Structure formats: structure tokens, C-alpha cells
Amino acid sequence: MPLPKYTYTGPIDHTVVPDLANAKGKSIIITGGANGMGEIMVRAFVEAGAFVTFGDLHPRGEDLAKELNANGETAAFVKCDITDWDQLITLFETAKTKSPHNSVDVVIANAGISRASGDSLWNLDDPNGAPTKPNLNIVRVNMDGTFYTWKLAVHYFRKQADTPDRDRCFIMTGSMVAYIDSPGNWEYTATKYGLRGFMKTVRRSSWEQGIRINYVAPCWIKSAIRTKEYEAWLIERGVEFGEQADCAGAMMRIACDKSINGRSLMITPRSIAKEGFMDVDKEDYSDPKDAYFAKKQASQLVIIEDKWLDDYKRQGQGRPVAYTYKAGVIEISAPNKLYKIYLHIMTLPASIDIPSSMYAWRKHKGNPEPSAIATIHFSQVKSSVHGSKKNTHWYADYVWLLLTWKSDRLTRCPRFKGHEGCGEIVQIGEEVKDAGFSVGDRIATIAVPGCGSEDCPECSRDLAQLCEQAHHAGIGQDGFYAPYAALDLRAVVHVPEGIPSSVAAVATDAVKTSYHAIVRRAEVKSNETVFLFGLGGLGFNALQIVLHIGARVIVSDIRQERLEEAARFGVPREDLVPAGKSVQDFVRENGLQGKIDTTLDFVGTHQTFQDAQNIVRRGGKLLCVGTLDEENTIDMKIGIQKRLSIIFTYGGQWRDLKEVLDLISKGIIQPQVETAALKEFPQVLKGVCDGKVKARVALLHE
Numbered sequence: 001m002p003l004p005k006y007t008y009t010g011p012i013d014h015t016v017v018p019d020l021a022n023a024k025g026k027s028i029i030i031t032g033g034a035n036g037m038g039e040i041m042v043r044a045f046v047e048a049g050a051f052v053t054f055g056d057l058h059p060r061g062e063d064l065a066k067e068l069n070a071n072g073e074t075a076a077f078v079k080c081d082i083t084d085w086d087q088l089i090t091l092f093e094t095a096k097t098k099s100p101h102n103s104v105d106v107v108i109a110n111a112g113i114s115r116a117s118g119d120s121l122w123n124l125d126d127p128n129g130a131p132t133k134p135n136l137n138i139v140r141v142n143m144d145g146t147f148y149t150w151k152l153a154v155h156y157f158r159k160q161a162d163t164p165d166r167d168r169c170f171i172m173t174g175s176m177v178a179y180i181d182s183p184g185n186w187e188y189t190a191t192k193y194g195l196r197g198f199m200k201t202v203r204r205s206s207w208e209q210g211i212r213i214n215y216v217a218p219c220w221i222k223s224a225i226r227t228k229e230y231e232a233w234l235i236e237r238g239v240e241f242g243e244q245a246d247c248a249g250a251m252m253r254i255a256c257d258k259s260i261n262g263r264s265l266m267i268t269p270r271s272i273a274k275e276g277f278m279d280v281d282k283e284d285y286s287d288p289k290d291a292y293f294a295k296k297q298a299s300q301l302v303i304i305e306d307k308w309l310d311d312y313k314r315q316g317q318g319r320p321v322a323y324t325y326k327a328g329v330i331e332i333s334a335p336n337k338l339y340k341i342y343l344h345i346m347t348l349p350a351s352i353d354i355p356s357s358m359y360a361w362r363k364h365k366g367n368p369e370p371s372a373i374a375t376i377h378f379s380q381v382k383s384s385v386h387g388s389k390k391n392t393h394w395y396a397d398y399v400w401l402l403l404t405w406k407s408d409r410l411t412r413c414p415r416f417k418g419h420e421g422c423g424e425i426v427q428i429g430e431e432v433k434d435a436g437f438s439v440g441d442r443i444a445t446i447a448v449p450g451c452g453s454e455d456c457p458e459c460s461r462d463l464a465q466l467c468e469q470a471h472h473a474g475i476g477q478d479g480f481y482a483p484y485a486a487l488d489l490r491a492v493v494h495v496p497e498g499i500p501s502s503v504a505a506v507a508t509d510a511v512k513t514s515y516h517a518i519v520r521r522a523e524v525k526s527n528e529t530v531f532l533f534g535l536g537g538l539g540f541n542a543l544q545i546v547l548h549i550g551a552r553v554i555v556s557d558i559r560q561e562r563l564e565e566a567a568r569f570g571v572p573r574e575d576l577v578p579a580g581k582s583v584q585d586f587v588r589e590n591g592l593q594g595k596i597d598t599t600l601d602f603v604g605t606h607q608t609f610q611d612a613q614n615i616v617r618r619g620g621k622l623l624c625v626g627t628l629d630e631e632n633t634i635d636m637k638i639g640i641q642k643r644l645s646i647i648f649t650y651g652g653q654w655r656d657l658k659e660v661l662d663l664i665s666k667g668i669i670q671p672q673v674e675t676a677a678l679k680e681f682p683q684v685l686k687g688v689c690d691g692k693v694k695a696r697v698a699l700l701h702e
Contacts, residue, residue: 011279024049032111055080082145164550203262246276419474502698516652
């Protein structure tokens with residue numbers, strides 16, 4: 001259940017009617033579900049076809065469960081105090097055991113208490129007597145109870161199958177006192193402010209585990225507990241009431257739409273919004289007057305990393321400092337071609353004996369042939385400092401070239417390239433001794449990890465792969481065409497057991513780039529239809545990513561054998577454009593006009609870009625990844641009249657590589673990699689040029 005990283009895209013459209021089919025078959029947990037708003041929520045989800053497990057201290061829950069189960073088991077009640085950890089576990093275990101799919105899909109943390117329970121901070125004591133210790137019961141119930149509920153939700157979300165029919169949705173019942181002053185409600189207001197802040201910060205990380213979190217804020221809600229006289233008195237003083245049913249409506253809107261994450265909905269009088277709720281839209285500093293806050297927020301996201309890892313696996317995080325590894329993939333460029341080569345890489349400096357020179361394949365500018373072998377003499381390891389981040393790289397003094405198919409000659413050359421790597425740590429720098437890595441660990445690399453500086457124009461905006469301050473391995477600076485390299489800690493990720501190094505090395509670009517493009521940039525959703533151009537090295541990985549998301553994918557490639565391979569991976573044959581068939585004709589003949597939400601162009605020719613503009617629906621997205629033609633033409637009339645979004649993408653980031661390696665380890669993505677000996681590089685290169693290589697080649701050391 002991959003989710004895109006949280007980014008602000010504007011308020012949700014509260015006028016959209018929830019698709020109740022998305023609630024059917026789901027397992028819903030609701031705390032505080034025996035009375036009031038909670039009861040209305042329980043009834044609404046049962047009516048929508050969900051199985052609801054609800055907890056409450058009030059014994060009325062037993063009667064409610066009996067009523068709901070009169071015609072079949074649709075609900076379960078557990079008498080439960082949310083401040084009691086063991087009782088909460090019973091609630092979750094009941095949901096997992098009794099729900100039809102043994103799952104926990106949506107958790108609504110609704111239970112809480114208000115000032116009516118007694119605000120122990122508000123009450124004044126006798127200043128001449130002993131101070132009265134506050135009991136803080138409101139804090140314990142509203143904060144501790146909700147945090148317990150969250151902790152268990154995360155645990156049980158991650159126990160269930162990671163399939164498109166399941167969900168991982170957590171919703172908190174908050175209050176509008178988190179946005180407005182409410183004198184006298186000291187404890188209560190503090191807790192609701194706190195839960196609002198909890199949602200805001202959790203949304204920055206929860207997506208990494210496929211979990212979405214949202215906040216629903218009622219204010220004055222009609223209730224039978226008030227007398228008519230008191231209600232009239234409130235109305236005279238400007239209070240407008242919301243409806244209890246609208247609280248359930250807001251919960252349903254969130255639960256039925258997996259794209260809603262990190263939002264706060266407020267319950268309003270129907271005179272404000274006829275649906276009875278709308279997005280608060282106060283969480284992301286979208287007002288130009290809040291530019292200072294927006295800048296500070298962007299900086300904080302860089303300083304405080306949002307990587308939510310499994311502690312029990314003791315995974316390392318991407319803080320900078322130097323050390324190194326061995327094994328890698330290189331890239332050599334020729335017109336319209338990319339060549340991926342697997343190489344061993346080891347540390348500089350290292351505790352082992354390092355030779356005075358090494359051999360490495362490279363592309364030499366000015367030479368019409370794309371390959372050469374170089375003898376590189378090392379100088380000392382040098383350090384460069386970017387802001388407060390120290391990055392250590394290694395440099396070569398002189399390069400001796402023996403050009404393949406050319407005579408020997410001595411030449412002063414640019415740096416060698418190669419931007420993909422995977423290998424084994426042989427030494428760790430002093431500054432990263434406790435970073436979660438050990439000598440012997442296998443790691444995969446990121447060519448441009450970013451400098452991580454708060455002042456970096458790119459890193460401060462979560463654009464690490466565009467950073468101009470950090471080292472660019474193989475992209476204008478020394479890369480992995482060699483046996484040795486020194487790396488920054490920000491640039492490496494553990495390789496899970498069972499993944500061959502050749503596959504892990506290919507994952508650092510051919511899979512990571514596709515994943516970043518589809519998940520982060522295009523934000524493809526399971527309910528979409530996408531059109532994929534190209535089943536090459538990146539495109540075939542892209543296909544598997546889209547299939548994992550659950551979207552429908554129409555596929556085009558000029559090679560029929562690649563289309564047959566796509567069919568073997570589960571693409572229905574009616575969704576395969578026959579090789580040589582006009583894409584626009586296929587779309588028209590198969591009734592796909594107005595149904596393609598996003599095009600994924602991993603080719604980038606004049607033809608594919610033109611086809612994409614014509615076949616995508618109004619308001620659709622064009623994702624551009626391939627660059628076989630360096631210039632393409634936008635049809636301005638089509639683009640404007642259809643209000644298209646053209647999205648460019650480049651590389652990927654640390655979290656992308658970690659996630660794709662995890663997907664590979666589970667068999668969800670299966671990169672297609674061939675292997676050969678490193679010495680066979682010229683022959684393999686010729687095979688690529690002749691079209692004999694279908695995806696990627698990893699050349700291994702003997």
C-alpha cells in the first residue's frame with residue numbers, strides 16, 4: 001500500500017460524495033462508540049458494509065452490538081478503557097479475529113472526555129492552604145489513550161497483507177478548540193491542540209509505512225444531553241450547531257478515499273457547508289503572509305529527518321560522513337543508449353593494502369568509440385565541507401588510457417563516470433562508527449545524496465537529487481567505473497539478504513528512478529488508468545511498480561517480445577498495444593478516450609510525447625522520464641484546453657532506494673538483469689548497440 005510523501009496540494013474537495021463501496025469489507029475500529037457521535041459512526045460504517053469493532057466503557061455497547069448483529073455478524077463490542085493498554089489490545093485482537101479478512105483497516109480514535117469531567121487546572125485552591133495536585137485525568141484519557149490507540153494501530157496495520165484491497169487509515173476526533181481560544185477549557189484545549197500537532201508531524205513520516213493520518217474537528221454539535229433551554233441560550237449568543245451525522249460523514253469521506261492524508265476536517269453548520277464539514281486548510285502555511293513559517297517548516301524537515309525505520313532491524317540512517325564499499329554498476333553513454341556495468345568497489349582509505357593504481361572502464365570525450373580502460377594513480381583522500389556537513393571523496397592525479405580499438409597514448413582526461421553502486425563495506429570512518437553499519441555489510445548507493453544543509457536551495461526543499469553542493473558520483477565527478485571509492489553516509493542503504501549484488505546495483509537507478517517518478521512525482525493511485533510507453537530497463541520496472549499499486553496499465557512498446565513478457569507479469573492482453581499499432585487508434589478503438597489519467601513516458605520521442613498529449617484525459621498528467629529526443633513539442637491548444645500537467649522527474653532519493661530494495665526482497669519487483677564477465681565489456685557493449693540486450697547487463701569480476 002505505497003503512499004506518496006506528504007505534500008500540500010490544497011484543501012480536499014468536501015463536496016465529493018464518498019464511494020461507500022470502498023468501505024465495504026473493511027475492518028473498522030472505533031473507540032468511544034457506544035453513544036453520541038461514536039454510535040453514529042458505528043452505525044454508518046456498518047450500513048456501508050464494513051465490519052466494526054467498537055470499544056466503550058458504557059455497557060450500552062452490548063445492546064448496540066446485539067441490534068446491529070440481528071441479521072448477521074457485522075459488529076463486535078469490547079468494554080474498554082483506552083488508558084488501559086491490555087484492554088486496548090483485546091479490542092484490536094477482537095477486530096483482527098472477528099473481521100472477515102482478519103484485518104484492521106481503519107482506526108478512529110474517537111474516545112475522549114471534556115471539561116464536564118472536571119478540569120483540574122482550572123479550579124482555584126486556597127492560597128493559604130497546601131497546593132492541590134491536579135489529577136490531569138483529561139490529559140490521560142485524551143492524550144495517553146489516543147497515543148496507545150495509535151501505537152496499536154501501527155502494529156496491527158503492519159501485520160496484515162500489503163494488498164490494494166486493504167487500508168491503513170488512522171483518524172482522530174479532535175476539536176475546533178485546537179484552532180480557537182476556549183477559556184476555561186485548559187486541559188481539554190491542550191489535549192486537542194496536542195493531537196492536532198501530533199497529526200501534523202506524524203503525516204511527515206507515516207506514509208513510509210503506508211499509513212495515513214487525519215484529524216476531524218467538531219465544535220458545537222447537537223446533542224440530547226443539553227436541555228432545549230440551554231441550546232436556545234447558546235443560539236442567542238451566536239452558536240451554530242453541527243450535526244452528529246456529519247461527524248460520521250467526515251470520517252466516511254476520509255476512510256473511503258486513500259488519497260486523503262495529513263488533513264484536518266472541521267464539522268460545520270450546514271449553512272457553511274451543506275455536507276456539514278470541510279477542510280480547515282490551516283496546517284500548511286499556504287497564505288503568502290505565512291512565508292516565514294513556511295520557510296522554517298521547510299528547514300525543519302531537512303534538519304529532522306523523516307525516515308521511519310524498523311528499530312528492531314537496526315537499520316542505519318542517511319547522515320553524512322565518509323566510508324566505502326565494493327561492487328557497483330557503471331554507465332557509459334552513446335547516442336540514445338545507456339550501458340550498465342557491474343564493478344567491484346572498495347574503500348579509500350582502507351585498512352587493507354590499497355594498490356597504487358587501478359584499472360577501470362570509462363567513456364573518453366572526443367573518442368568516437370565509447371569504451372576505454374584506464375590506469376588511475378591515487379592521490380590522498382581529500383575532504384570537502386558543504387555547510388556543516390563533511391563529505392569525503394577520493395581523487396585521481398593522472399589517468400593513463402588504453403583506448404579500445406585505438407593505439408596506446410597518455411592523455412589528461414575528465415573524471416571517470418558510473419553512477420550506480422552496490423558492494424561490501426571494508427572500512428568505516430570514525431565519525432560514523434555508531435551509524436548502524438558494520439564492516440562486511442552490503443550496501444547500495446545513491447549517486448547524488450544531497451548535502452543536507454539547511455541553507456541548500458535544493459536540500460531545504462526536499463530536492464536532494466538536484467543538490468549542486470554534494471558529490472555527484474559518475475555525473476560530472478568521480479564515480480564507480482573503478483575498484484575503489486569513498487562515500488558519504490547519506491548515499492548508502494543496506495541491501496536486504498537474498499538480493500544479488502547485481503540486482504541491487506541496478507536498483508539504484510533503473511528501479512529507484514522509476515519508483516520516484518511514479519510514486520512521488522506522478523502520484524499514481526490504485527483507482528487510476530495509466531498508459532505506459534516503453535518496456536526497457538526502466539520501463540519494465542515501472543510496469544511492476546504500477547501493477548503493485550493496483551492501477552490499470554495500458555502498455556505500448558515497439559518490441560512484441562517485451563509485450564509478451566508484460567502479459568506474463570499479469571497485464572491483460574486487451575491492455576497491450578500490438579507492436580506497430582498506432583497508439584491513438586488503439587485508444588479510440590478500445591473506448592479508452594477520456595479514461596487515461598496519466599501517461600508514463602519512458603521513451604521520450606516526438607511520437608510518444610505527441611501521443612501522450614492526445615490520449616490523456618482532461619486534467620490529466622504527462623510524466624516525462626525518457627529522453628530519446630532531447631526536444632519535444634507541446635501542442636499549446638491541447639495542453640490549455642485539456643488543462644494538462646506535464647511532470648518532469650530526475651533520479652530518486654534515499655527513501656526511494658530503501659523502499660524499492662524492500663519491494664525487490666519481497667519479490668514484488670523483479671529487475672531483469674543479465675550477467676557477463678567484466679573483461680567482456682566491449683562485446684557486451686556491442687550487443688547493447690545491436691539491440692541484443694533486453695534490459696540491463698551486470699559485468700562481474702572473476
